[in-house]
Amino acid sequence: MDTVDRQILAELQKDGRLTVTELAARVRLSLSPCHRRLRELERRGAVRGYRAVLDPEAVGLTFESLVFVTMRQEDRDTVAAxxxxVADIPHVVQAQRLFGDPDYLLRIVSKDLRAFQQLYDEELATLPGVQRLSSTLVMKHVVRERSLPL
Incomplete structure (x- = not known):
């Protein structure tokens, strides 16, 4: 990946709706080479997809929490299950496996505290292999959905 590829990626992170013509102009390439580079970046997986970034409040998801999960057992089958x-719970918008304790960090969005409590009691607490759940509420986003530093 060279400097031009990084410029293409940086521009797409700012605005994924750019046409190839607009993208080519921003990175100072002619249309065909820009299009070839973009397709190659997509083929190699550097660009995983395109999507709209929604405002959670605008769609009624005003409550956000972080849930730390400590596993009771960590054998291959339990971890896979x-x-x-977790991947099947739509309100889990991010899930990360961690080294050490806790074992996982889940980012959860919901309508309100009552909806979170129901999700916690009915789905999170019943996940396979869970020993302990610990949650904290997100007060404010200081940095959110930042572009990758290229």
Missing amino acids: FEAA
């Missing part, structure tokens, strides 16, 4: 179950 836990991760598959």
